[in-house]
Amino acid sequence: MTDTEYLDHAEAALSRIEASCDRLNDEGDADLDNQRVGGMVTITFANKSQIIVNLQKPLQEVWVAAKAGGFHYKFDGERWMDTKGNGELFENLSRYASEQGGTPLVFS
Structure with a gap:
């Protein structure tokens, strides 16, 4: 994948x-604050815990830091998949956010 294709995805x-994040706040009581600075999104929950999603351009990866740990994702042509075979970015982000937020949250 070229650098331009990586950046687009x-x-x-x-x-x-x-x-x-915006949809979850509009549809329910999620109380998420999301802030984007360049290639990084920080999601802050009501309990002040955070999930950080940032781009790792040299590796063409997306990294996620959550209470559950640190995770690396590569684009497989269709989806962002964990580099250790532990699932897809948005499914995992939904799980991590639900755990940290204390309520079911679905990122799609």
Whole structure:
């Protein structure tokens, strides 16, 4: 994948995360604060815990830091998949956010 293709897919993923945060706040009591600075989105929960999603351009990866740990994702042509075979970015982000937020949260 070229650097331009990586950036297109990675930026689209960050935009989806931001849109999911907005939707979750609008549709329920999620009380998420999301802030984007360049290639990084920080999601802050009511309990002040955070999930950080950032781009790792040299490796063409998306990294996630959550209470559950640190995770690396590569684009497989369709989805962002964990580099250790532990699932897809948005499914995992939903699980991590639900655990940290104490309520079911679905990122899509």
